[in-house]
Amino acid sequence: xxxxxxxxxxxxxxxxxxxxxxxxxxxxxxxxxxxxxxxxxxxxxxxxxxxxxxxxxxxxxxxxxxxxxxxxxxxxxxxxxxxxxxxxxxxxxxxxxxxxxxxxxxxxxxxxxxxxxxxxxxxxxxxxxxxxxxxxxxxxxxxxxxxxxxxxxxxxxxxxxxxxxx
Amino acid sequence: xxxxxxxxxxxxxxxxxxxxxxxxxxxxxxxxxxxxxxxxxxxxxxxxxxxxxxxxxxxxxxxxxxxxxxxxxxxxxxxxxxxxxxxxxxxxxxxxxxxxxxxxxxxxxxxxxxxxxxxxxxxxxxxxxxxxxxxxxxxxxxxxxxxxxxxxxxxxxxxxxxxxxxxxxxxxxxxxxxxxxxxxxxxxxxxxxxxxxxxxxxxxxxxxxxxxxxxxxxxxxxxxxxxxxxxxxxxxxxxxxxxxxxxxxxxxxxxxxxxxxxxxxxxxxxxxxxxxxxxxxxxxxxxxxxxxxxxxxxxxxxxxxxxxxxxxxxxxxxxxxxxxxxxxxxxxxxxxxxxxxxxxxxxxxxxxxxxxxxxxxxxxxxxxxxxxxxxxxxxxxxxxxxxxxxxxxxxxxxxxxxxxxxxxxxxxxxxxxxxxxxxxxxxxxxxxxxxxxxxxxxxxxxxxxxxxxxxxxxxxxxxxxxxxxxxxxxxxxxxxxxxxxxxxxxxxxxxxxxxxxxxxxxxxxxxxxxxxxxxxxxxxxxxxxxxxxxxxxxxxxxxxxxxxxxxxxxxxxxxxxxxxxxxxxxxxxxxxxxxxxxxxxxxxxxxxxxxxxxxxxxxxxxxxxxxxxxxxxxxxxxxxxxxxxxxxxxxxxxxxxxxxxxxxxxxxxxxxxxxxxxxxxxxxxxxxxxxxxxxxxxxxxxxxxxxxxxxxxxxxxxxxxxxxxxxxxxxxxxxxxxxxxxxxxxxxxxxxxxxxxxxxxxxxxxxxxxxx
Ligand code: FES
Ligand code: FES
Numbered sequence: 001x002x003x004x005x006x007x008x009x010x011x012x013x014x015x016x017x018x019x020x021x022x023x024x025x026x027x028x029x030x031x032x033x034x035x036x037x038x039x040x041x042x043x044x045x046x047x048x049x050x051x052x053x054x055x056x057x058x059x060x061x062x063x064x065x066x067x068x069x070x071x072x073x074x075x076x077x078x079x080x081x082x083x084x085x086x087x088x089x090x091x092x093x094x095x096x097x098x099x100x101x102x103x104x105x106x107x108x109x110x111x112x113x114x115x116x117x118x119x120x121x122x123x124x125x126x127x128x129x130x131x132x133x134x135x136x137x138x139x140x141x142x143x144x145x146x147x148x149x150x151x152x153x154x155x156x157x158x159x160x161x162x163x164x165x166x
Numbered sequence: 167x168x169x170x171x172x173x174x175x176x177x178x179x180x181x182x183x184x185x186x187x188x189x190x191x192x193x194x195x196x197x198x199x200x201x202x203x204x205x206x207x208x209x210x211x212x213x214x215x216x217x218x219x220x221x222x223x224x225x226x227x228x229x230x231x232x233x234x235x236x237x238x239x240x241x242x243x244x245x246x247x248x249x250x251x252x253x254x255x256x257x258x259x260x261x262x263x264x265x266x267x268x269x270x271x272x273x274x275x276x277x278x279x280x281x282x283x284x285x286x287x288x289x290x291x292x293x294x295x296x297x298x299x300x301x302x303x304x305x306x307x308x309x310x311x312x313x314x315x316x317x318x319x320x321x322x323x324x325x326x327x328x329x330x331x332x333x334x335x336x337x338x339x340x341x342x343x344x345x346x347x348x349x350x351x352x353x354x355x356x357x358x359x360x361x362x363x364x365x366x367x368x369x370x371x372x373x374x375x376x377x378x379x380x381x382x383x384x385x386x387x388x389x390x391x392x393x394x395x396x397x398x399x400x401x402x403x404x405x406x407x408x409x410x411x412x413x414x415x416x417x418x419x420x421x422x423x424x425x426x427x428x429x430x431x432x433x434x435x436x437x438x439x440x441x442x443x444x445x446x447x448x449x450x451x452x453x454x455x456x457x458x459x460x461x462x463x464x465x466x467x468x469x470x471x472x473x474x475x476x477x478x479x480x481x482x483x484x485x486x487x488x489x490x491x492x493x494x495x496x497x498x499x500x501x502x503x504x505x506x507x508x509x510x511x512x513x514x515x516x517x518x519x520x521x522x523x524x525x526x527x528x529x530x531x532x533x534x535x536x537x538x539x540x541x542x543x544x545x546x547x548x549x550x551x552x553x554x555x556x557x558x559x560x561x562x563x564x565x566x567x568x569x570x571x572x573x574x575x576x577x578x579x580x581x582x583x584x585x586x587x588x589x590x591x592x593x594x595x596x597x598x599x600x601x602x603x604x605x606x607x608x609x610x611x612x613x614x615x616x617x618x619x620x621x622x623x624x625x626x627x628x629x630x631x632x633x634x635x636x637x638x639x640x641x642x643x644x645x646x647x648x649x650x651x652x653x654x655x656x657x658x659x660x661x662x663x664x665x666x667x668x669x670x671x672x673x674x675x676x677x678x679x680x681x682x683x684x685x686x687x688x689x690x691x692x693x694x695x696x697x698x699x700x701x702x703x704x705x706x707x708x709x710x711x712x713x714x715x716x717x718x719x720x721x722x723x724x725x726x727x728x729x730x731x732x733x734x735x736x737x738x739x740x741x742x743x744x745x746x747x748x749x750x751x752x753x754x755x756x757x758x759x760x761x762x763x764x765x766x767x768x769x770x771x772x773x774x775x776x777x778x779x780x781x782x783x784x785x786x787x788x789x790x791x792x793x794x795x796x797x798x799x800x801x802x803x804x805x806x807x808x809x810x811x812x813x814x815x816x817x818x819x820x821x822x823x824x825x826x827x828x829x830x831x832x833x834x835x836x837x838x839x840x841x842x843x844x845x846x847x848x849x850x851x852x853x854x855x856x857x858x859x860x861x862x863x864x865x866x867x868x869x870x871x872x873x874x875x876x877x878x879x880x881x882x883x884x885x886x887x888x889x890x891x892x893x894x895x896x897x898x899x900x901x902x903x904x905x906x907x908x909x910x911x912x913x914x915x916x917x918x919x920x921x922x
Contacts, residue, residue, distance in 0.1 A: 031289075034289075038291070041204075050363070051204070057444070058843050060362055088198035104196050108188070108807045108810075110196075111412070111643075111808075111812070112361070114202065116196060138851075139851045139852045142851045143850040143852045147362070149412055150816075151811060152818065152849070153856060154814070
């Protein structure tokens, strides 16, 4: 369990928050203006989730909230009390990569890797949503996740491979 | 420690090099374990948020910090009134300061978006709130942020070794003698790099030493700049950038926010994390300058060039020096008997322009590539045939032969793979149902550069092989390539090799720019690893306790980290055991590689051919790239998988450039208005079709013993021309002003053609 307090300064009307983070209860005391993204990165130490824009335009901050892909930069942390949050750190099964993670490596579905956590979580959800039946469908469903390195064709190939194997 | 200077003489043995090995940093990247600058696990950190000017000229009249300082958690507010003094930056590119302006040193405003204050707080939220509440009043002054009306224009002679004003033979006479002339002006807009990782710096001072986790494409350049800015010795600064979330040029030079982070850490005595917002990325880390390029081609009726005039008009910041040298390819790409290339640069009150993926070559191959297509149509010839007819073996600028040039082969393989012969010449002549189809082609090129590079290879008594160099992996595949090179030299498994890069404490490496990292560091790693291999074999054949004792070096080979007698495989010893036999805890060697005399004998360039299909739905004015093929001649391919990805990335950038990307300034205020990813459109997944990449692979052994010429930038060159040419072929409309957004296709000719 992670408990984080910020006692150095009296926070403005902070409140306790408990959520299920990668399968464990985690408790924080946070101010109302803390986003889920900043909570994960700056207070829970889960820096795998990235901030590319902080305004819902890039997808780098995508996490799963109760299984739904969610832009954590547009979500206030306190709203998610009790929710099940899955981040990239919680996806692998111990040492074994999730099928989407392994496919991303095999198909070279990234270059710099900065968009990758968001792409992978989005991909997991897109497959679960049943929207990965063709390359065109994958492209469309994955268009909320920008990749400035331009790994798109390989991202599509990786997801199609997992869908095909699944 | 031993040192070897690599001489490009023999071909390296190749087993792992070239293979499509998965990235060795892949696991870290798919599990979130890769730590980028803002992820640095630095405890007790303060957060800094920058406040930027909202006027483009004048002065700061008043600053009211009351509300900011009242925010719980705000620790300090830095402005020109209380910021520590910083010496004026030297500005000769010996230290990579991007701007002459040291931040927070005066009340003067030089451009909209200039950093004017820094709010430092215990939490990011408090710093952000404090920044919003800071009240700055300006006494606005005059500024000039547009090319129109610019009163200060420079005619640069030289740009990083390239002549900017070139005259060859007698162009006027050659134009007069030309049977066909094309004369057109092309323009490209301001663009921003927008790597997905915003620039970030986490800085802390410990006992007079500065440690910085930095989103930097040049850890040693940044180290030099920090040292200058804070008047400390370079040995007192350490810059770390093991992972960089893309850079494309905007993390190569040293920017003001880096100074600010280190300054804040100094003032507060704490570690400080400063991450630029996406909005700030548009004015804080450079942009690609807009260009206006006049291309005049004179040719014979058969499409062979007789004369070319290329006049480039661009912009540069008054506080900076970089501009877009779009004329660099024109003197070398085709056979051109008579030539005039000129560059005019307007000095403006804007943030600094900087290098962005193939600066110069990108807009240059666009304009020249479109002009060549216009020439083909003026001659009534196939555009690819006209490219072929202007092929050259010699670099017309230097007069030197190309070390290796397989552009004709690129055209040929591309034409075949793309089925170019099925193309019908006339515009608007190819259709698929309701969609017009256009096929376009253009040449790609980028120089092959290298610089002195060093790498250290170590094997310890556990047999662990370690490769270290101050180079970088921006997503380029550097980690993996270096492991492959070391593996080949050592007879080891590349996945068992640990590569450490992105640390200024490691051996010398140049900026991750100019596509020169692999050619600079690869040979250094090869040299160091070869040296270690020789030492290991020498110990194994001379030590009495070794099963290989008494053999000659050439009677031993190494496979998978085990040394064996060639004719008696049972006589074997592992690297680890040899190291132990040697009596030292580890064996280590420094490899050094640098360019030599070959630079005076050959011109080194990579080449390529870009083929594109576009589809245009006239009813919806919907334009899409539906197929793209790049065929490249870059020497040896070091890793087929990452090389392909690099090229795909470049082509995706070309799609963005051709159809989407434009940074718009409001000319009344000199302010960027498209400063977010909803208004500045980078390609999304659905904008990008299947992309094919082929390599015409001839190792360039005149360049380095590895024969690889670098791949970071060539992929984008020529793409925008191929797309614009395809759009003309599809629609009959020549759009000479990027990006080709639908409204540009709805005007004049398109509408007329549509109506008839
Ligand atoms: S950081 Fe959340 S969408 Fe960009
Ligand atoms: S891998 Fe770099 S942004 Fe996608």
